[in-house]
Amino acid sequence: MYSDFLTFRLDQTSALLIERANAVYRERWDLDVRALRVLRIICATPGIAPKAVSQLALIEKTLLSKTLGELESRGLIRRGKHAADRRSVTLRVTPEGSEVANASEKAGSKLESELAAVLTDQERKMLDQLLAKLAQSLSDGA
Numbered sequence: 001m002y003s004d005f006l007t008f009r010l011d012q013t014s015a016l017l018i019e020r021a022n023a024v025y026r027e028r029w030d031l032d033v034r035a036l037r038v039l040r041i042i043c044a045t046p047g048i049a050p051k052a053v054s055q056l057a058l059i060e061k062t063l064l065s066k067t068l069g070e071l072e073s074r075g076l077i078r079r080g081k082h083a084a085d086r087r088s089v090t091l092r093v094t095p096e097g098s099e100v101a102n103a104s105e106k107a108g109s110k111l112e113s114e115l116a117a118v119l120t121d122q123e124r125k126m127l128d129q130l131l132a133k134l135a136q137s138l139s140d141g142a
Contacts, residue, residue: 017115018033020111020115021033021108021111024107024111025104025107028104028107029100029103029104031070031100031104034057034059034063034067035067035070035071036100036101036104036108037057038053038057038059038064038067038068038071039071039076039077039093039097039100039101039104040101040104040105041053041056041057042071042077042091042092042093042097042101043093043097043098043101043102046092046093047080047090047091047092048090048091049088049089049090049091050064050065050068050089050091053068053091068091071097075094075096075097076093076094076096076097076100077091077092077093077094077097078091078092078094079091080092
């Protein structure tokens with residue numbers, strides 16, 4: 001049956017977690033998980049190129065472009081020219097973007113703790129280890 005597949009169960013769990021997080025994030029900042037993930041990456045890596053953000057956030061270029069446009073129009077990030085290559089774009093957060101990134105990271109940690117409260121500490125550690133092992137295996141095979 002389709003629901004027995006690991007990929008289905010992971011997708012289902014991910015979708016439910018993101019739906020819950022989006023409800024919190026949209027109410028507080030009118031941004032979704034994806035936009036906040038992008039904002040946090042830019043905050044952590046000032047001067048990062050969009051291509052690197054796309055790779056780190058696991059977002060394809062078209063969707064990233066839309067997300068960057070939204071963040072820029074809201075005054076949370078700004079684009080600039082790369083110092084060494086004037087054709088390249090760099091991304092930086094604004095002071096307001098930094099505040100949102102930091103506050104949303106704290107809220108995200110709290111939310112994640114609440115959502116994972118059904119797991120014991122041992123189960124949580126095991127889940128983290130298993131997910132890391134699967135990701136590493138898939139990365140090695142790519």
